[in-house]
Amino acid sequence: MKKSIISSSTLLIFCFSATSGFCDNVKGEKLDGKKEFEKHCAVCHPNGGNIINAQKPLARESLKANGVKNAKDIIGKMRKPGPGMTKFDVKTISNKEAKAIAEYILKTFN
Known part of the structure; x- marks a missing residue:
């Protein structure tokens, strides 16, 4: 016992x-979007680039060309990504973390 x-x-x-x-x-x-980005995204997106598909960096023009205009769109890509990108479900990255990352991307790389 x-x-x-x-x-x-x-x-x-x-x-x-x-x-x-x-x-x-x-x-x-408040979550630190930069810290969350570095933890989950920076391996494939160093400095806003893209080591898997160099044609799809996180720059404003590239995001816009791929139908990504706001934080909600970025979160959508995290949840249902295209070929080559890891899927980040809610268990892996909470909605709050995803929003912090998306806002960091929009602020930093655009």
Whole structure:
């Protein structure tokens, strides 16, 4: 009996620690779009470029040519990307994180 209490406590502490960053964001703190971009997107989009398809960087002209005009469109591409891009579902990148990334892209690369 004592073993299961210790194991449960250890598991609870681990789970709390693993999600504490997420919980901080839920409390209404503003997410850092740059940090989220670097975490999820910069590997394929360094400095707003595109290492998979150089014809589709994150620059305003390229986004516009591909039907991407606003944050909602960018989030749409994250959720249902074209060939070569990783799909980022809500479990991988929350809606709040996706919005912060999209706003960062629009502000930074356009």
